[in-house]
Amino acid sequence: MRLLVHNNDGDFGLTQFFDDIPPYAILSHTWGPQEVTFGDMMDGNGTRKTGFDKIRFCGEQARRDGLQYFWVDTCCIDKSSSAELAEAINSMFHWYRDAAKCYVFLSDVPTVDGEDQSHQLPWESAFRASRWFTRGWTLQELIAPASVEFFSKEGVLLGNKAFLERHICEITGIPAKALRGGYLSDFSVIERMSWSEKRETTCKEDIAYSLLGIFDINMPLIYGEGREKALRRLREEIDKASKGMKREDFSVSFSLSNISHIEHFVAREEELTEIHMKLNSDGSRRTVILRGLGGIGKTQLAIAYAKRHKDNYSAIFWLNIKDEDSLKQSFAIVTRQILREYPSAGRLSSVDMKGDLDEVIDAVKAWLSLPYNTRWLMIYDNYDNPKSAKNTDLAAVDIRQFLPESYQGSVIITTRSSGLENIQDSLKILSNTSNREGLENNLDAIKLAKKLDGLPLALATAGAYLDQAATSFSAYLRLYEESWAKLQITSPELSSYEDRTLYSTWQISFTHIERRNVLSAQLLRLWAYFNNEDLWIELLQHSVSKDPDWIRELVKDELSFQGAMRVLSDHGLVEVNKSSLELVESRGYSIHGCVHLWTIHVLNQKWDYSLARLALKAVALHAPSKQAKRPWLTQRRLLQHAARCFYIVSNGLVPDDVMTETYFSLGYLFNDQSKLVEAELMCQRALQGYEKAWGPEHTSTLDTVNNLAVLYATQGKLVEAELMYQRALQGYEKAWGPEHTSTLSTVNNIGLLYATQGKLVEAELMYQRALQGNAKAWGPEHTSTLDTVNNLANLYATQGKLVEAELMYQRALQGYEKALGYEKVVGPNHPNSHSLRESIRALATP
Numbered sequence: 001m002r003l004l005v006h007n008n009d010g011d012f013g014l015t016q017f018f019d020d021i022p023p024y025a026i027l028s029h030t031w032g033p034q035e036v037t038f039g040d041m042m043d044g045n046g047t048r049k050t051g052f053d054k055i056r057f058c059g060e061q062a063r064r065d066g067l068q069y070f071w072v073d074t075c076c077i078d079k080s081s082s083a084e085l086a087e088a089i090n091s092m093f094h095w096y097r098d099a100a101k102c103y104v105f106l107s108d109v110p111t112v113d114g115e116d117q118s119h120q121l122p123w124e125s126a127f128r129a130s131r132w133f134t135r136g137w138t139l140q141e142l143i144a145p146a147s148v149e150f151f152s153k154e155g156v157l158l159g160n161k162a163f164l165e166r167h168i169c170e171i172t173g174i175p176a177k178a179l180r181g182g183y184l185s186d187f188s189v190i191e192r193m194s195w196s197e198k199r200e201t202t203c204k205e206d207i208a209y210s211l212l213g214i215f216d217i218n219m220p221l222i223y224g225e226g227r228e229k230a231l232r233r234l235r236e237e238i239d240k241a242s243k244g245m246k247r248e249d250f251s252v253s254f255s256l257s258n259i260s261h262i263e264h265f266v267a268r269e270e271e272l273t274e275i276h277m278k279l280n281s282d283g284s285r286r287t288v289i290l291r292g293l294g295g296i297g298k299t300q301l302a303i304a305y306a307k308r309h310k311d312n313y314s315a316i317f318w319l320n321i322k323d324e325d326s327l328k329q330s331f332a333i334v335t336r337q338i339l340r341e342y343p344s345a346g347r348l349s350s351v352d353m354k355g356d357l358d359e360v361i362d363a364v365k366a367w368l369s370l371p372y373n374t375r376w377l378m379i380y381d382n383y384d385n386p387k388s389a390k391n392t393d394l395a396a397v398d399i400r401q402f403l404p405e406s407y408q409g410s411v412i413i414t415t416r417s418s419g420l421e422n423i424q425d426s427l428k429i430l431s432n433t434s435n436r437e438g439l440e441n442n443l444d445a446i447k448l449a450k451k452l453d454g455l456p457l458a459l460a461t462a463g464a465y466l467d468q469a470a471t472s473f474s475a476y477l478r479l480y481e482e483s484w485a486k487l488q489i490t491s492p493e494l495s496s497y498e499d500r501t502l503y504s505t506w507q508i509s510f511t512h513i514e515r516r517n518v519l520s521a522q523l524l525r526l527w528a529y530f531n532n533e534d535l536w537i538e539l540l541q542h543s544v545s546k547d548p549d550w551i552r553e554l555v556k557d558e559l560s561f562q563g564a565m566r567v568l569s570d571h572g573l574v575e576v577n578k579s580s581l582e583l584v585e586s587r588g589y590s591i592h593g594c595v596h597l598w599t600i601h602v603l604n605q606k607w608d609y610s611l612a613r614l615a616l617k618a619v620a621l622h623a624p625s626k627q628a629k630r631p632w633l634t635q636r637r638l639l640q641h642a643a644r645c646f647y648i649v650s651n652g653l654v655p656d657d658v659m660t661e662t663y664f665s666l667g668y669l670f671n672d673q674s675k676l677v678e679a680e681l682m683c684q685r686a687l688q689g690y691e692k693a694w695g696p697e698h699t700s701t702l703d704t705v706n707n708l709a710v711l712y713a714t715q716g717k718l719v720e721a722e723l724m725y726q727r728a729l730q731g732y733e734k735a736w737g738p739e740h741t742s743t744l745s746t747v748n749n750i751g752l753l754y755a756t757q758g759k760l761v762e763a764e765l766m767y768q769r770a771l772q773g774n775a776k777a778w779g780p781e782h783t784s785t786l787d788t789v790n791n792l793a794n795l796y797a798t799q800g801k802l803v804e805a806e807l808m809y810q811r812a813l814q815g816y817e818k819a820l821g822y823e824k825v826v827g828p829n830h831p832n833s834h835s836l837r838e839s840i841r842a843l844a845t846p
Helices: 038-043 052-064 082-098 124-128 138-143 165-172 189-194 227-242 269-279 298-308 324-341 346-350 357-368 423-434 443-451 456-468 473-490 497-516 518-527 549-554 558-570 593-603 609-622 631-650 660-672 676-693 699-715 718-735 741-757 760-777 783-799 802-820 822-826 831-844
Strands: 002-006 012-016 024-028 069-071 101-105 148-151 157-160 286-291 315-320 376-381 410-415
Touching: 002 052, 012 038, 024 052, 024 082, 024 138, 052 069, 052 101, 082 138, 101 138, 124 165, 269 286, 269 298, 269 410, 286 298, 298 376, 298 410, 315 324, 324 346, 324 357, 324 631, 346 357, 423 443, 423 456, 443 473, 456 473, 456 497, 456 558, 473 497, 497 518, 497 558, 497 593, 518 549, 518 558, 518 593, 518 609, 549 558, 609 631, 609 660, 631 660, 631 676, 660 676, 660 699, 676 699, 699 718, 699 741, 718 741, 741 760, 741 783, 760 783, 783 802
Parallel strands: 024 069, 024 101, 101 148, 286 410, 315 376, 376 410
Antiparallel strands: 002 012, 002 069, 148 157
C-alpha cells in the first residue's frame, strides 16, 4: 500500500508499505477536472493543480490528528499499471475500513450557504444536496471506516458520521446499523444493492466494482465490458460466495388463529388491488398504511389481503400495536410461531420468554433481517397512538423501534376517513350479519345502509340486532333515529357524525340486551373500567360478600359467565379473544376499541367509583405469586388491565382510603414486568395507606419501603434508594431482629447498592454480614446464601482481589449446580451457570 508522508521540510512524499502498515488517514471526495495523479507526484508537478488543495487539506488535518501518514486515491495509485489498479480496487474497502481517520471533503458545501432557516444548520441544505452522496465509490467510503468526519469546502468540520447519522440515513436510505459498523452480511443482497441504485460512476463498469467490498468478494476488472456485464459478473461472484452455505427456507405456516376475523367480510376489490401493487416488491422494504376512523374495517381489509395473498409471502405475522405492552406480547407470539417451524433459529432459540421481552423483540427483528429473508409480511394493527413531538402521551408508541432494521420485507400499518362508498358492499354486510337475503331490492335496507354511512362496524352491529330481534328494517330505522336524537342531547361532546352513527346502533342493541339478560348489561358497564381486550372468568372470580349481588351471580360458574357473554356476542359487541396462544386459564373475550369508548363515554356517563374499585381489586387479587404455574404468562395477560388501573389511580378516579392492599399488589405486578414508573406510584400510594392504617414501623409498611428502595435502585435514584433501605433495615431489625431472613435480604440489597455507588468497603461489610446470617439461617448451600457468595465474588473481582474472587466464584458455581441440579436438570449451559463459568475464565486470563 502506497502512502503519503510528511517530510521534514513540510512537503509530502510517497512511500510504499508491504507489511506492518502504520496508522494513516484517508480522504474521501468527488473528483474534479484537475486532480493530482501518481505521475504528477513523481515528477513534482502536483502542486500546480487545483486538486492539490485537497491533498494539502488531508495532510494538515492528519497532522493535527497526530497521524504522519495519509492516503488519497488520485495520487497514491499508479493507474497506468492495470495490475496495481486491479489490486487497489479489490482492496479499497479494506483500506478505508483500516484507516484511523476518514476525512470527507465536500467541495460543494460551503460553511454558510446564505439561507436563513432557523430550523436547520446554515450548511444543511447544501449538505443534503451534495454530489458526494450521488457517487458510486463514496458508498463504501461512508460505510467501511469506523471514523468518518465531514468537512466543508473551507475545511471546516461539520460533524462526524455519528453526529450526522440522522441526516445521512435520510439522504442515503442506509440503515443506521450499517453506518455504525454492523455486519454487512446481516443485510440482504437486495438491500445492499439498493444502496447504490441512485448512485453514478464515471466509468460504467465501476458501479459494479465499487460494490466489491460491500459484498466482501474479489473479481478481475474488465473495463470496456459495460455496466450490465460487470453487474452480471458481480452477481455471479456473490452467488459463488454463498454456495455451500445453508440457504434457509424462512417459511412459517400461515395462521389467523390469534386474530379475530369476519368470515364473510366484504372486501373492497379496488383497495385490495392497490395494496397488492404497492407491496409488490423485489425484496426491498415496501409499506402500506391503512388510515381511517375506528370501525371502517381497516383490520378486516388487512386480513382479507393476507388471506388472498398468503402464498406470496414466506411468513405473515400479526402484531397489535395498540400500546407497547400489547405489541411486546405480539412479538412473543411471533417468536413461538417461528420456533415451532425452526426450533434452533439463531438468537430466537436462546431468548428467555419469561424475562424481559425487549430481548425477544430484538431477536425477532434480527431473524427478519437475515440475508435472503425478504419475503415476510408484518401487519401492525391499531397504531392509533403514535409517538410524535406533539403527542406527549406516555403511552404513545414509536413504531420505528419495532420495525426490522434491514430494508427488506413488507409492512402494513392500520391506523385511525370514510367508510364503504359502494352501497352494494354495505348491503352485503347487512345481509351476512342479519341472515336476511334480497336486500338489494329492500328500500328500507338501502335507506338504513345509507344512514349508517357505510361504516362496517355500525352495519355489522345493526345486522346482528336484526338477526336477534323480529324487527323490520323500517322499525330499526325508527329506533335508530330516536337513539341518534337522544345522543345529541345527552352526549354533546360527541361532535363526530361517525361517533353518533356508531353509538346509536350500539344503544339500540344495549336496550335489547338489557331486556334479555341483566348480567350481560352490567358486565358491559363494568368493562369500561378494564381494558377492552381479553376479559376472562377467573379474573372476575374474586368477589366477596360486600360486592354487588350481580357480580357474584355472574361468575358463580362457567355457565353463568358464558351465558352473559353469549348475549353480547350475539349482538356483535364482543368476540372471543385470540391474541394469546399460551393460556393457563380460560380463554377471554374482547370488544372493539370503538365499542369500549362507547361504554366509557355513553354507557357510563357518570363515573362509577364502585365499579372502578371493583376492577382494580380484581386485577390486584389476580396477580399471581411466584409459586403459581407459569406466573409470567398471567402477569403479561394482566398487564393491559393494570395499565387501565394505573390511568384510573393516577387521575384520582378511585378513593385511596380502602385500596392499600390493591396498590401493593399492583406495585408488585408492575415491578415484575419492569414498569418502574407505574410501580413507583403504586408503591408510594400503598406506603401512604399502610403508614396511615398500621403506622410507620409495621412490617407491611416496611415491606413497601423495601420495595420502593429496590425500585429507586433500579431507576438509578441511588440516594433515595439508600434512605429507603436504611429505613427498612432499622425497622426490620427492630421488628424481627438482626438475623431474620427479611433483615438479611435488605442487608444484601444495601451491599448491592453500595457496590453500585463505588463504596466497596461498606459493600463488603454488608455482604459478609448477609453471608454469615444466611448461612446460619438457611445453610451454606441454600440459593440465598449462594447469591451473596456470588455478590462477594463480583466485589472481589472489582477490587482486584482475584484469588478471593475465584474462590468465591467456584463456591457459588458448585453450590448452584448442586442445589439447583444444573448439570442433571438443565445442563451446564444454563445462563446462571454459564455466567459464573465466564467470570471464572476471565479471572484465569492474564
